[in-house]
Amino acid sequence: MGRNPVTWLGSPTFPNAARDALADTQLRGNLAHATGTIRTKRAAAVAELPDWQRLRHAGEAIKDDILSNLDVYLEQLEASVTARGGVVHWARDAAEANEIVLGLVRDAGADEVVKVKSMATAEIGLNEALEAGGVSAIETDLAELIVQLGDDRPSHILVPAIHRNRSEIRDIFRRAMPGAPADLSDRPRELAEAARKHLRRKFLSAKVAISGANFAVADTGSVVVVESEGNGRMCLTLPETLITVMGIEKLVPTWSDLEVFLQLLPRSSTAERMNPYTSVWTGVTPGDGPKAFHLVLLDNGRTKTLADKVGRQALRCIRCSACLNVCPVYERTGGQAYGSVYPGPIGAILTPQLGAGTDDPETAALLKSLPFASSLCGACYEVCPVRIDIPSVLVHLRGKANENAHTPEAVAMAAASWVMESPTRFHLAQKAATVLRLIARRGRVKRLPWPGSKWTDSRDLPAPPKESFAAWWRRTRG
C-alpha cells in the first residue's frame, strides 16, 4: 500500500513542530485574534436555540445509526444516486480515488478543473495527483485560494488560511494572483473583490468541477454542500461534469435528519444562524446544472477507524471546527504543527486512525505523537455538535500508541487509559489522587516522584482538588 497522504511527508512529531510554532509570535497573534472572535460569536449563536443539547444528542444518535449500519446505508445511497442518473465509484484508498478522478477529468476532455473546498480531496492529495497527471486544479474557496497562491499549507478545517492576517493576504494576492491591482489594499472587502474578478472567468469556462460533500441522504441520493461565498454554487451548477469525493461516513439516513445538522453545523462552524448558501442536488436534473454527476465514495482508513469501538466515534465528525477554536493547544501552536489536513483536537484523534498501519517510521512517529497534543481539558467535547468524546478517545489512543513501549509515560498512559474506561477504577484512582495533593505546592504538582518525574519534566500537573467531583456529588446529593 502506498503512503496515506493524510499526513504531510516529512512532518516532524507534534512536540517538535509545536516548539517552532510557539516561537512565531505573528502566528500566535493571528490565531488568538481569530479564534477569540469566533468563540464569542459561537456562544451567542448557540444560546439562541433552547434545544441545543437535545439537537446534539440527536446528531450523535443519527451518526451512530449511520456508522452501525454503514454497509446498508452505502448500498442504499448507491442505488438512489444511480436511479437519479449519477454514477457511483468506490475507492479503497487515496491512490485509487485520485486515479478515478483523473480518469473522469480526462474522459471529459479537460486539463483544468475548478474546486470547491473539500477536506476529503485535501486528505487524499488530489491536487498534487491531478497536477502530476497534467491537470491543473483551481481552488475557488477564498481561504484555499490564499493557501494555494501562497504555496502554503492549510492550518484550519474551515478557514485553511486562518494563520494569515489581512495584510499578509494582500501581499500574497499582489505577488501571486494574475491581474491583482497593484494598489490592492488590505480591506477584506477589496480582497474579496479581487478574488471574485480573478475566478469569474474560470467559473464560466470550466468543463469539470470537483467538490466534497457535507452530507448525503441515503434514501434519496441527495447530496449537500454548505458554503458561504457562492463559489460552491458556481462549481455545482456551471460545469458540465461534477465529480464529488465523499468520505463513506458522511451519510444521513433520510432528508428529515438534515433538520438536525442544518442547525448544528452553521452555528458551530462560522457561528451564524445559517451560512449564506446551502446547495442540495440529486443525481442529474435535465436542464439545470451538470449533465454528468460522479460520486466517489472514499475509504482511506475509515473502515480501520470503524473497527475500533472507542475510536470509531471520530467518524461522527461533521468538520465544523468548533473544537479547534476552543482548544488552548491549537490556539498556541496553530494547525500546521499537527502535520495533517486535520489539525486540532479532532485531528489528534482522526489522523492517527486514518493513517494507522504506515510503514514509514517518520510518519509513524508523528501519528503516535498526535494524541498527546492535548491537555485533556475537555473544551472540545463540550462544543462538539455530535458529542464526540475527544478526551476519552485521546486517552484511548495514547494507550494504543504505547502498547509496545516501556517508557514511564507509556506505562502511565496505558494505565490511565485502563482506569478511565471503567467508572469503578476511575473512582478508586480519584481517591488515590488525593495523595498527590500532599506533594503539590500552590495548586501545581511541579515534580512527581519517579517514574512520574519523566512526565512532569516538561509540564506542570494541576493538583487534584481536595474533594473529587464525584465524591462531592455523593456527599451533597447522595
Add this chain to the structure above:
Amino acid sequence: MARERSSGATHSTTARTEMLGRIRKALADRPGPVTVPRDYDHTRDLGDVLTLFEKQVADYRAVVRRVREPELAAEIESSLTARGVRVMVAPADLPSWWRVGEVVWSLDAPMSPLSNAALDRADGVLTGCAVGIAQTGTIVLDAGQAQGRRVLTLLPDYHLCVVRADQVVATVPEALARLESTRPLTFISGPSATSDIELDRVEGVHGPRNLEVLIVG
C-alpha cells in the same frame, strides 16, 4: 485492479466488494439498534414569524421590506428604479404583472435558456421562492414556480426575491418538511459572504452581492 466498463464509467467491483467487506468485518460487534431522540423542537413560538423573518434577513445586511399584495408591482418597480438596473432576468413562469419598470426583461425558459454570458451581463434577477425560515432568515429556492434553474440567481449581482407570507415558517424542521429533497435546492441566507479573512463575515464574493427581499402580506 479489475475494472469493468459499464454505462460509460469506470467501475471497480473489486473495490466495492472489498470496502463493504471491510465495513462488515469492522462491525463484527454490530452495535445494537440506535434510537434517535427526537425531543428537539420541531416548531417554536417565535411570536410573529413575518416580523422575525424580516429582522433576521436584515441582520445579514440584505435589504428587506414588508409590502401589501395590491402594491407589489409598484414596490418591485420602485426597487428596480432605486437600483438603477437596465437589464433584468426572470424565469419565464414569473407572474407577468411582476415584470414592471423601465427595464428590459430577459426571460429564461426551458426551451430557450439564456446563455451564461447573458446572465453574467444582466444587472439583476427577480424570482419568487419556495420557503422562508424565520428563525434563520433563510430563503429556499426549489426550481419551482417563479424560480427557474439554479444559475439564474447565481450570476447576476443583484437578486430581488418575493416571499409570500404563507411561505414563511418558524423553524428549520418545518422548512425541510415542506421541501422535496430530490429537486435542486438552494438555501440563501443573505448576500454572498466570506468568513475567510480573520474569521469575520464580509459581504460580497462570488454569488449575488446584493440581496433584496420583499415580504408580501
